[in-house]
Amino acid sequence: xxxxxxxxxxxxxxxxxxxxxxxxxxxxxxxxxxxxxxxxxxxxxxxxxxxxxxxxxxxxxxxxxxxxxxxxxxxxxxxxxxxxxxxxxxxxxxxxxxxxxxxxxxxxxxxxxxxxxxxxxxxxxxxxxxxxxxxxxxxxxxxxxxxxxxxxxxxxxxxxxxxxxxxxxxxxxxxxxxxxxxxxxxxxxxxxxxxxxxxxxxxxxxxxxxxxxxxxxxxxxxxxxxxxxxxxxxxxxxxxxxxxxxxxxxxxxxxxxxxxxxxxxxxxxxxxxxxxxxxxxxxxxxxxxxxxxxxxxxxxxxxxxxxxxxxxxxxxxxxxxxxxxxxxxxxxxxxxxxxxxxxxxxxx
Numbered sequence: 001x002x003x004x005x006x007x008x009x010x011x012x013x014x015x016x017x018x019x020x021x022x023x024x025x026x027x028x029x030x031x032x033x034x035x036x037x038x039x040x041x042x043x044x045x046x047x048x049x050x051x052x053x054x055x056x057x058x059x060x061x062x063x064x065x066x067x068x069x070x071x072x073x074x075x076x077x078x079x080x081x082x083x084x085x086x087x088x089x090x091x092x093x094x095x096x097x098x099x100x101x102x103x104x105x106x107x108x109x110x111x112x113x114x115x116x117x118x119x120x121x122x123x124x125x126x127x128x129x130x131x132x133x134x135x136x137x138x139x140x141x142x143x144x145x146x147x148x149x150x151x152x153x154x155x156x157x158x159x160x161x162x163x164x165x166x167x168x169x170x171x172x173x174x175x176x177x178x179x180x181x182x183x184x185x186x187x188x189x190x191x192x193x194x195x196x197x198x199x200x201x202x203x204x205x206x207x208x209x210x211x212x213x214x215x216x217x218x219x220x221x222x223x224x225x226x227x228x229x230x231x232x233x234x235x236x237x238x239x240x241x242x243x244x245x246x247x248x249x250x251x252x253x254x255x256x257x258x259x260x261x262x263x264x265x266x267x268x269x270x271x272x273x274x275x276x277x278x279x280x281x282x283x284x285x286x287x288x289x290x291x292x293x294x295x296x297x298x299x300x301x302x303x304x305x306x307x308x309x310x311x312x313x314x315x316x317x318x319x320x321x322x323x324x325x326x327x328x329x330x331x332x333x334x335x336x337x338x339x340x341x342x343x344x345x346x347x348x
Contacts, residue, residue, distance in 0.1 A: 003107035004033040005100050006083030006159065010074055011091035012040040012065070015049050016215040017202075018091035020222045025089055026055050027226060030101040033083045034059060038073040041065025072170035078162055085115070087156040088177070092202045092218060094225055095153065096234075099198035103156050106192045113161050113189035114181070119154040119199035120238055122221060124209045128237070130245045131201070135181075135191035144185060148178035151201045157184055197238050200225065 007025045011018040018037065025035045036059045039047050050060045059080070063073050074088060085107055089095065099117065106115045118132035133140040133149035143149065155177070165183040168176055185191065200221055202214070209217075224230045 001108055001110050003085055003104055004083040006081035006086045007032045007035045007089055008038060008074060008077035009089045009091055010038045010040060011046060013042055013044045014091045015044045015046040017218050018046060019049055020218050021089055021091050021093055022050055024095040024225060027097055028100045029098050030104050032100060036077040036080060038077055039063055040070040040073055068173060071168045071172055071176040075167040078167050081159045083159060085156045086159045087153060089153040092204060093153045094200040094222055096198040096225055102194045102196060102198055111190060112192045114157045114184055114191045116150050116155045117194045117199060118197040119151045119201045120197045120241060121201050121203060124207060128241045130197060130241045134193040135185060141185060144182055151199060152177045154199045155181060161189060
């Protein structure tokens with residue numbers, strides 16, 4: 001099975017860069033069946049410049065301006081697509097010449113509904129950053145719930161599947177490509193990826209770069225992409241970017257592993273401290289029980305002494321009462337002078 005490709009390019013007043021994007025789509029070593037440019041209310045001569053390329057595979061559609069990113073226009077390309085697979089190319093991105101060739105090798109095997117490729121993000125200073133994930137890997141597929149990992153141009157999808165899931169959602173304010181890929185994957189799309197980066201992505205969002213500089217930068221990269229003599233060197237650069245990314249990921253993995261090991265050692269120390277604390281708590285508990293027993297014994301001895309003291313006080317009080325009574329008796333006796341009678345009786 002030979003898969004046919006449709007490339008759709010949405011654009012609004014970026015004549016210079018969309019011309020480069022279209023040329024990169026038309027210059028594929030595996031030719032697309034059609035390249036559809038969706039002009040969203042363009043007023044800068046974009047349509048005329050594209051038609052001047054004179055390629056019969058190129059369809060330029062003048063469409064009225066829609067709000068925001070005009071996601072609804074992308075469904076127009078879906079309706080007109082003759083290719084089995086379709087991809088949407090940003091108007092300031094570039095495809096390497098073998099982009100469709102590498103995707104086609106996977107598509108022709110007949111086991112895919114969505115095939116992506118890695119991409120290289122080109123920063124304003126020409127620094128390169130490898131991006132992209134294989135959605136055939138479960139953890140990367142699951143990660144789509146939290147964010148998009150692949151640029152729009154790197155994703156080709158079965159046109160029939162996109163139609164089945166409802167196409168682009170015009171109501172989305174941003175990131176409608178991410179929302180569309182999620183619906184495709186949720187529908188059970190069989191996803192594959194290629195090994196080589198074949199998309200140069202010039203991210204527009206947040207890019208601090210005046211338009212003439214952007215045009216010069218894109219033009220310079222197009223010259224490298226389109227020059228057969230320069231292309232091998234460019235591929236070596238892109239592979240080095242991947243090697244650097246892999247090395248950075250390996251370093252990060254090593255750092256994470258070292259951090260995990262340090263954390264495990266810390267947890268072990270904390271557990272050992274906990275065990276020692278538990279043992280110490282046991283010793284303290286036994287010591288506390290002994291002290292409480294001794295305290296209770298002393299309290300019992302104190303209570304016995306207090307009882308004995310109270311008994312002695314009671315005996316003392318009784319003795320004092322008896323003594324006072326005896327004294328009172330003696331006092332009464334002496335007060336009665338009976339002792340004189342006793343003397344008289346003795347003399348007689």
